[in-house]
Amino acid sequence: xxxxxxxxxxxxxxxxxxxxxxxxxxxxxxxxxxxxxxxxxxxxxxxxxxxxxxxxxxxxxxxxxxxxxxxxxxxxxxxxxxxxxxxxxxxxxxxxxxxxxxxxxxxxxxxxxxxxxxxxxxxxxxxxxxxxxxxxxxxxxxxxxxxxxxxxxxxxxxxxxxxxxxxxxxxxxxxxxxxxxxxxxxxxxxxxxxxxxxxxxxxxxxxxxxxxxxxxxxxxxxxxxxxxxxxxxxxxxxxxxxxxxxxxxxxxxxxxxxxxxxxxxxxxxxxxxxxxxxxxxxxxxxxxxxxxxxxxxxxxxxxxxxxxxxxxxxxxxxxxxxxxxxxxxxxxxxxxxxxxxxxxxxxxxxxxxxxxxxxxxxxxxxxxxxxxxxxxxxxxxxxxxxxxxxxxxxxxxxxxxxxxxxxxxxx
Numbered sequence: 001x002x003x004x005x006x007x008x009x010x011x012x013x014x015x016x017x018x019x020x021x022x023x024x025x026x027x028x029x030x031x032x033x034x035x036x037x038x039x040x041x042x043x044x045x046x047x048x049x050x051x052x053x054x055x056x057x058x059x060x061x062x063x064x065x066x067x068x069x070x071x072x073x074x075x076x077x078x079x080x081x082x083x084x085x086x087x088x089x090x091x092x093x094x095x096x097x098x099x100x101x102x103x104x105x106x107x108x109x110x111x112x113x114x115x116x117x118x119x120x121x122x123x124x125x126x127x128x129x130x131x132x133x134x135x136x137x138x139x140x141x142x143x144x145x146x147x148x149x150x151x152x153x154x155x156x157x158x159x160x161x162x163x164x165x166x167x168x169x170x171x172x173x174x175x176x177x178x179x180x181x182x183x184x185x186x187x188x189x190x191x192x193x194x195x196x197x198x199x200x201x202x203x204x205x206x207x208x209x210x211x212x213x214x215x216x217x218x219x220x221x222x223x224x225x226x227x228x229x230x231x232x233x234x235x236x237x238x239x240x241x242x243x244x245x246x247x248x249x250x251x252x253x254x255x256x257x258x259x260x261x262x263x264x265x266x267x268x269x270x271x272x273x274x275x276x277x278x279x280x281x282x283x284x285x286x287x288x289x290x291x292x293x294x295x296x297x298x299x300x301x302x303x304x305x306x307x308x309x310x311x312x313x314x315x316x317x318x319x320x321x322x323x324x325x326x327x328x329x330x331x332x333x334x335x336x337x338x339x340x341x342x343x344x345x346x347x348x349x350x351x352x353x354x355x356x357x358x359x360x361x362x363x364x365x366x367x368x369x370x371x372x373x374x375x376x377x378x379x380x381x382x383x384x385x386x387x388x389x390x391x392x393x394x395x396x397x398x399x400x401x402x403x404x405x406x407x408x409x410x411x
Contacts, residue, residue: 016378040372049313055304059297070296077104084306095232106257108246113138118282123178126158130383151381183215188388190341205240212241220250238264325391331402335409346391369404
């Protein structure tokens, strides 16, 4: 009989978001007339920017013309898109990133898990707590951890608590770790990192031969000009960091699927014999073997993000969601709740009131306000006592949700 990957059996009973869906569906079935507002999963609601739609429509027309038709594309992505990304997202900010170091994919979530394919099984891995669950669960699936304890912490991982006391930016370890997951602007807390903080991480990584996995999926929401958008704005990062980005939240591509990973050609890891191996070559080999690339149509839509019209429309879209975040912050604060984030990030991190657990607060909002958020404990043990609310929704829904919550928690 075929055997299974037993590492999957280590995973907690349900991935966070499916468990949220289960509870919401159960409530909706019992309360069919309830008007549920979902501010939990960070899915966008506003239409694709017109520039992207126009480019994709033209690309569909191209596919109907034999002279313009595209079959299999390059696994790394079309050069014209990679050039646009390199110029606008990196070189314009002083980052020495070449188009050849950019890999187009169908999602940064996928890349954050798939990147483990090119790393060994004996690395010491550090994650913040709370953390985006994909970082942890993909390491569990890959066999890099032991079992979870009663707090949900997996043996073999180094957890770096982030909380209000340290401004939700993890303290750098005093011992050596090999792989480090950092996410800024942070999901779930909405925290940001200064250049000084990231420089300290880069210095640590270079001193210990570590690799930083830098998730910059929300960089477009940074409004403070002093804050870095990319790890490569930090001196030395080319020698110790891989960066993940996505078109999902800034351009509304959650259902369209397009993202990118940057692997500098100067980045190396150690082989079993002690020799230095270029990680770019390994990732290129992995992608060429396991991935057929993103469709021509979608890549043309992503390219349009960098057109003059696209840039203006993206700015408007990001501004819309950030106004939602401001409304959430202001209304929850006025209701007496302690809130964090939501300034340079689309997530507001709420401290649960009256000593309620994260899931108890989830159930209270669902049953009493018909509003869905995300329990902080689902992001890790240190997230207990917190709750994430997403700014990704219509203005009408955000205002209605805040009316309901304010009414429930008003003094």
